[in-house]
Amino acid sequence: MKIATWNVNSIRSRLTHLQAWLTDNTVDVLCLQETKVVDADFPRQALEEMGYICTFSGQKSYNGVAILTRQPLENVWIGFTPLLGPGPAATFDEQKRVIAGIYQGVMVINLYVPNGSAIGSEKYDYKLAWFGQLKQYLQAFQAQGYSDFCLCGDFNIALEDRDIYDPKGKETHIMASPVERQALQGILDLGLQDVFRHFNSEPGHFSWWDYRTGGFQRNRGWRIDHIYLTPGLLAQAKSCLIDKAPRAWEKPSDHTPVVLELED
Numbered sequence: 001m002k003i004a005t006w007n008v009n010s011i012r013s014r015l016t017h018l019q020a021w022l023t024d025n026t027v028d029v030l031c032l033q034e035t036k037v038v039d040a041d042f043p044r045q046a047l048e049e050m051g052y053i054c055t056f057s058g059q060k061s062y063n064g065v066a067i068l069t070r071q072p073l074e075n076v077w078i079g080f081t082p083l084l085g086p087g088p089a090a091t092f093d094e095q096k097r098v099i100a101g102i103y104q105g106v107m108v109i110n111l112y113v114p115n116g117s118a119i120g121s122e123k124y125d126y127k128l129a130w131f132g133q134l135k136q137y138l139q140a141f142q143a144q145g146y147s148d149f150c151l152c153g154d155f156n157i158a159l160e161d162r163d164i165y166d167p168k169g170k171e172t173h174i175m176a177s178p179v180e181r182q183a184l185q186g187i188l189d190l191g192l193q194d195v196f197r198h199f200n201s202e203p204g205h206f207s208w209w210d211y212r213t214g215g216f217q218r219n220r221g222w223r224i225d226h227i228y229l230t231p232g233l234l235a236q237a238k239s240c241l242i243d244k245a246p247r248a249w250e251k252p253s254d255h256t257p258v259v260l261e262l263e264d
Helices: 015-024 044-048 088-092 122-143 178-188 195-199
Strands: 002-007 029-033 053-057 065-069 076-078 098-103 106-112 150-154 225-229 237-242 258-262
Touching: 002 106, 002 150, 002 225, 015 044, 029 106, 029 150, 044 053, 053 098, 065 098, 065 106, 088 122, 098 122, 106 122, 122 178, 150 258, 195 225, 195 237, 225 237, 225 258
Parallel strands: 002 029, 106 150
Antiparallel strands: 002 258, 029 065, 053 065, 076 098, 098 106, 150 225, 237 258
């Protein structure tokens, strides 16, 4: 089974890229972030014609998540609210950032973590509070007996210095501040491991390159798109790679896919 994650930075703008990539990469599950489209305008037909079932949660111009699958998802949870109930979860669910489902016995949770904008800003505080909700959400799954799952998406955090082309000054940089890293580590402490690092320990592997600085051409990137597995699934992992090819295409997303292969 192959599971991939990709922040497409507008599914309508990047539809031809998505179709081209899926033609060459027959993944079973593709988790998308930043679809940036209301549900009524999601390009379902074009993707269904390629053999994918589309499950999505979107909003106009911002955020949005989707899971494309070869076979139907057995269950679908959209947002935090189905597990955590009304209250704070409903407020966080105004932004469409969370979708989960079970594919052939594997629980897949797809996230688009808030960026945070700048350290000390309201958006930064929101990001940290969002992580608090995420931890409760994952604990709720575990309490219901879902001990094994795949957690993936755009986390907007480089957890370690080797995940940044130049970590100098990281303490004051959004996506690498100590508090953000602690928040993400708190999620991993629930029993999750970075499957990419399970296979690749070297620095210099990135999944996002800033448009504004010629980042891709200079390989000045960050690894902020992650796939995390619980131990039972990690034992089934065969490989995990970053496919840089789409980032070199004309008018690309600033992110590129990360692909996991599990034993059948």
